[in-house]
Amino acid sequence: MASRAIKPKRDMQAPTWQALEERAPSVLREEGPLVARYLAVASLMLITLGGAALLFKAGDKPYLIPPGLGFFFLAVGITGLLYHSFNEKDFQFRRLYGGLGVLLFIAAVFLRLVPLTEAKKVGDAFLPYGALAMLLSLGFLLTFIKNEGELHMRTLVLNAVGLAGLANALAGLIGGGMLAPSLSEAFLMPSGVVHLILGLLFAIGYVGMEGIASPRGFWAGRTIGIIGGTMFLGALGRSMLPWVGAQLNWSTQAPSFFLPSGLVLMYFGFEYFLVYLGVCSDNKLVVLTRRELSAFFFSPIAYIVLVGMALAGWLNFWIFVLDVFASDGQGPRPLPEPIFFQFMVSFLAVIPLIFLVPIITMRMISEEKRSGTVEVLLTAPVNEWQVVLSKFLAGLRVFVMCWFVWGIYFIALRIEGDAPFDYRPIITFMIALGCMGAGFVAMGLFFSSVTQHQILAAVLTFVMMMALTLLYMLNRFATGDLQWLNQVITYVSYLDLWITSARGTITPRLLVLHLSVAAFWLFLSIKILEARKWS
Amino acid sequence: MISVQNLSKYFGPVMAIDRVSFEVDRGEVVGFLGPNGAGKTTTMRILTSYLPATSGVAKVAGFDVMTESMDVRRNIGYLPESVPLYPEMRVEEYLDFRAKLKGVPRKERTKRIEYCLDRCRVREVRRRLTGTLSKGYRQRVGLADAMIADPAILIMDEPTVGLDPIQIRETLALISELGESHTILLSTHILSEVEAICERVIIINAGRIGMMKSLVDVDTKSVLIVEVRGPVDQVLAALKALEGVTQVVVDSKGSGSAVFAVTTKDNRDLREAIAALVLEKGWSLLQLGYRRRTLEDAFFEVLREHNPLKDAIEARSGSGTTAIQDKSGRMAVKR
Numbered sequence: 001m002a003s004r005a006i007k008p009k010r011d012m013q014a015p016t017w018q019a020l021e022e023r024a025p026s027v028l029r030e031e032g033p034l035v036a037r038y039l040a041v042a043s044l045m046l047i048t049l050g051g052a053a054l055l056f057k058a059g060d061k062p063y064l065i066p067p068g069l070g071f072f073f074l075a076v077g078i079t080g081l082l083y084h085s086f087n088e089k090d091f092q093f094r095r096l097y098g099g100l101g102v103l104l105f106i107a108a109v110f111l112r113l114v115p116l117t118e119a120k121k122v123g124d125a126f127l128p129y130g131a132l133a134m135l136l137s138l139g140f141l142l143t144f145i146k147n148e149g150e151l152h153m154r155t156l157v158l159n160a161v162g163l164a165g166l167a168n169a170l171a172g173l174i175g176g177g178m179l180a181p182s183l184s185e186a187f188l189m190p191s192g193v194v195h196l197i198l199g200l201l202f203a204i205g206y207v208g209m210e211g212i213a214s215p216r217g218f219w220a221g222r223t224i225g226i227i228g229g230t231m232f233l234g235a236l237g238r239s240m241l242p243w244v245g246a247q248l249n250w251s252t253q254a255p256s257f258f259l260p261s262g263l264v265l266m267y268f269g270f271e272y273f274l275v276y277l278g279v280c281s282d283n284k285l286v287v288l289t290r291r292e293l294s295a296f297f298f299s300p301i302a303y304i305v306l307v308g309m310a311l312a313g314w315l316n317f318w319i320f321v322l323d324v325f326a327s328d329g330q331g332p333r334p335l336p337e338p339i340f341f342q343f344m345v346s347f348l349a350v351i352p353l354i355f356l357v358p359i360i361t362m363r364m365i366s367e368e369k370r371s372g373t374v375e376v377l378l379t380a381p382v383n384e385w386q387v388v389l390s391k392f393l394a395g396l397r398v399f400v401m402c403w404f405v406w407g408i409y410f411i412a413l414r415i416e417g418d419a420p421f422d423y424r425p426i427i428t429f430m431i432a433l434g435c436m437g438a439g440f441v442a443m444g445l446f447f448s449s450v451t452q453h454q455i456l457a458a459v460l461t462f463v464m465m466m467a468l469t470l471l472y473m474l475n476r477f478a479t480g481d482l483q484w485l486n487q488v489i490t491y492v493s494y495l496d497l498w499i500t501s502a503r504g505t506i507t508p509r510l511l512v513l514h515l516s517v518a519a520f521w522l523f524l525s526i527k528i529l530e531a532r533k534w535s
Numbered sequence: 536m537i538s539v540q541n542l543s544k545y546f547g548p549v550m551a552i553d554r555v556s557f558e559v560d561r562g563e564v565v566g567f568l569g570p571n572g573a574g575k576t577t578t579m580r581i582l583t584s585y586l587p588a589t590s591g592v593a594k595v596a597g598f599d600v601m602t603e604s605m606d607v608r609r610n611i612g613y614l615p616e617s618v619p620l621y622p623e624m625r626v627e628e629y630l631d632f633r634a635k636l637k638g639v640p641r642k643e644r645t646k647r648i649e650y651c652l653d654r655c656r657v658r659e660v661r662r663r664l665t666g667t668l669s670k671g672y673r674q675r676v677g678l679a680d681a682m683i684a685d686p687a688i689l690i691m692d693e694p695t696v697g698l699d700p701i702q703i704r705e706t707l708a709l710i711s712e713l714g715e716s717h718t719i720l721l722s723t724h725i726l727s728e729v730e731a732i733c734e735r736v737i738i739i740n741a742g743r744i745g746m747m748k749s750l751v752d753v754d755t756k757s758v759l760i761v762e763v764r765g766p767v768d769q770v771l772a773a774l775k776a777l778e779g780v781t782q783v784v785v786d787s788k789g790s791g792s793a794v795f796a797v798t799t800k801d802n803r804d805l806r807e808a809i810a811a812l813v814l815e816k817g818w819s820l821l822q823l824g825y826r827r828r829t830l831e832d833a834f835f836e837v838l839r840e841h842n843p844l845k846d847a848i849e850a851r852s853g854s855g856t857t858a859i860q861d862k863s864g865r866m867a868v869k870r
Contacts, residue, residue: 373619
């Protein structure tokens, strides 16, 4: 056949016809703000009740509503107000909420900079109410920006949000990274950490509203990455100074920076950098991971799982507190350190794990197979390993995030217990949990890839998790002749690692084992996806 | 741009396609026609390097689909039959995601997405979740996704299945427009669509190619229709005796008149000769013209020729036998 070049327009063989105007999009009817307004009124009532309860408690007057319930009312009321402000397009309400946001922000800055407490130290009054005020101001300002019609007002507030984020992040960076270690530790824990978190949230809000398409938004994303990178590398460098000094035999000993400032700054630098990647990067692996994460949060799964973990943590905390007060009715009994061990090593802490992994991983590849999107995915120029790795990273991220929810209970423990406890086991436990989680999520991903029925994948993963957990019980039989079983169980069941890391020790060989297992399951998953090409 | 040589695919013992060979040149719009189960989707899956072939070679844009799969995938846009979309994403988010996956650079991405939204007429639903779209809109979003990276070749599997008549016309018009600057291979079992927009047609039946022609060439063997009022046998004999006539068949008999289908040697135009003959004999000439052989005729001819059941029985019974299907559908072997 003679090759034909691209040719000019030719007559269609069908009779010519006029393109009809678009008929398909449905008529949109804007939902009126009536529901939201009723909700706002109810929320105001709740806020008044809750606020009054707290004020009565603070003023040492007799009260009807206990302060716990007061807090709850306050929280629900504020959520209702945020919902209303999200949906309300009316000019007056909009400006009202914007004004509220600005007011809260100014109050937060006031609390931060003005020495109000008896100690006359700048920033003492910031926690917790100043931080809360700033967080709420972000909520109201973002909804204001979303609904605001006038362009210059919108741009003004949006830029203010961006600058506030930058200021917070820099405060955390400079205060935490550039001062002497003792000063930086005092700054970082806890107000510096709060500044870093707030800075990140403000920055995400700015980039989200501005969009990546505009150069300013893109540069904001880049700035987040630069700050993150600086934080991470700077903290790493400073942490390594004592070791370098020892190697080079310096005269003065460089001060130890790693714990806690170095670690905290490195973690936050890492988080900032991840946000930058998620927002600005065009790398296929990052794009796929970001889509997987957003799929988690656009379906009810992530929320159900987070709420479930919160409830499980509540139960665990409750039982822990009961246990502490239980012994002889004479008040709380003294607990040996590590307190974290007492908290974490219990049945109620392991059971959520057994359910968490199947729920996270069951839909990962099965859903794609069932709905046919795997065909469209694999006919795009992506590799199978990128697909599998992206799902694994997203699953691992959600897994770790679910355990962060239990951090609320540690904070509660710290506040209620009124005495500091050793937090270093938390660090070792999180590292161990990360490695274990990698192994479990990879296993769940494999079972998800072999079937197109989600429930089958979930059941298989669940059975494997139960087996791994219950295997620990076999320890009872490891006596006498079967002494070697002890060693085997240490490796096969993860509970051993759970217990030792909660005590504060790191066993690298077990961590490597879990990471290798993760690599194994991931390899199998990639091969399963490639198997369709084996003819 | 697409070159397929002796491609075969067996799913275990089931033969999906058998030694299929065809070519699609740059800028052509080729229709891949066939009944359901003929092997169209399988061929397309092999061309997009989703499935491997059991034997044979397929090259797309000069790259082998098995060994240079990434290069192939960078040059094609694929629209599968069931347009699978992620239901929880918005249309513009989905197109943005697919553009990033296919490597559209950031500077052009927004412009390209806007262009595809306009061209495929999905701008009105850009903020809707894909799970809430109707079938027509899903198809258009899938089409926008296929063309988002401006690939040289578009491979579309039944692009108009399930659409209402208005949407079918619009989609065909869009494909026709795209055909001016892209190479398109589309599969369908609706003949009128192929006639409307394709330049060439490949008919596949039971895994084998039955016909591969450009549409203009399909219409070769035209048949002359002659309606005469007169004694049927005599007219039949007279027409058969005419020089250059190869076959005369009585199409239908009315009251007093009959319609004859006359096939001529080398498609010679014998209208004037027939008219003169009829008038000479004193009969009345009611109708004289061509009956165009449509694509439908060609299609059914191909289906009749290649009956896989017949082939299988004949192969088993040995050479020199023919398999005949009787009225109840049972096959009998005649030696």
